[in-house]
Amino acid sequence: MCTMETREATERETWVRGTEAEAAARPLTPRGILRAARESGGLAFAIPPVLFILIPVVFAWIGAPVPAALLVTVMLGLYAVLFIATPGIGLYPLRIRLLWFAACTLLLLAMIPVLGPNLLFMVMFQAMTHVLLLPWRWAVPSMLLMSLTVVVLAVVLAVPIAAGLAVMGTVMAWGIGYGVRQQMLQEQLEAAQQRNAVLAVAAERERIGRDLHDLVGHSLTSLTISAQLARRLLDSDPEAARVQLEHIEATVRQALADVRATASGMQHVRAATEIASARTVLGTVGIQAEVPTALPPLHDDLAELFGYVIREGVTNIVRHSRATRAEISVEAESVRIEDDGVGIPQGAERSGLRGLEARVALAGGRLEVASSETGTRLTAVMGAAS
Secondary structure (H helix, E strand, C coil), X not given: CHHHHHHHHHHHHHHHHCCHHHHHCCXXXXXXXXXXXXXXXXXXXXXXXXXXXXXXXXXXXXXXXHHHHHHHHHHHHHHHHHHHHHHHHCCCCHHHHHHHHHHHHHHHHCCHHHHHHHHHXXXXXXXXXXXXXXXXXXXXXXXXXXXXXXXXXXHHCCCHHHHHHHHHHHHHHHHHHHHHHHHHHHHHHHHHHHHHHHHHHHHHHHHHHHHHHHHHHHHHHHHHHHHHHHHHXXXXXXXXXXXXXXXXXXXXXXXXXXXXXXXXXXXXXXXXHHHHXXXXXXXXXXXXXXXXXXXXXXXXXXXXXXXXXXXXXXXXXXXXXXXXXXXXXXXXXXXXXXXXXXXXXXXXXCHHHHHHHHHHHHCCCEEEEEEECCEEEEEEECHHHC
């Protein structure tokens, strides 16, 4: 349960702040920090509270010597700059956020000799740095602990206003922190939607190009060979040449149908398209795919049946096998999908394989499933070979 909650919290942090790669790519320069602060949407929340920094500045000029008051003014001005930049730093990697948080904290502690109890008035700012810079699961308990400590010190040192500011600062920091995080989340979601739209268009173009290459490539190779053979046989064996011309005609019709189906995005299940899809799917999950670059001529029904076999085999590999390598081979009357995974567990549900076995048997073939601890081999054999 604890692991699940930690993972969910990490996922929420990723959505709010972006991925580590995105955070690491941000330049740590004044312009980069300002840009990040604008992107976070938290700049509008951070600027107005800075006016409250005037409270300890006024107390310093009232109760401290001029040099000390001037030093406090400069240090609090620096702290104000750090605080305004805090929403932008919240989009940087955790290491930078922690260093920024430490700098803000140490800068406040350095003013204790001059401000004394008046430093307690800064509690609301420090509470906001907790929720803006620290992971949410750290920020809330640490902020509450700090605020409770300030309330106790304010009571002991007879500074009731500081105690009230501690309570108000906790509530404000919680609300502002939540608002900033929601704004950051909205920005991330909008950016993700834009990226997904661009990637979807690029992926679809790549898919169409890849499918056309896989569908037409082996057809054109077969057409070239058949045409050369028909030309050589035209005088010596007209009947054999006629057979090759019929093969060319059938291949062209099939290639044309495949191209039309792929371009329209409504292609039926076929061995060639499933092989193209398998290469992408297996590569996405880190499985090395060995697939044929050309297929033998297949009848429409057989191409569809082999497509279902390849689809089911690849689906099982991706879901259950934990394999590192997968191989697909297609012959004129058989198709085989093999992996080097852990095999099919005993008692595992095989509804997909049973349905596939019935489909292959109905077409007059035989489905063979061989599974062990060293991998699984799925073979469909048709025709006389079955």
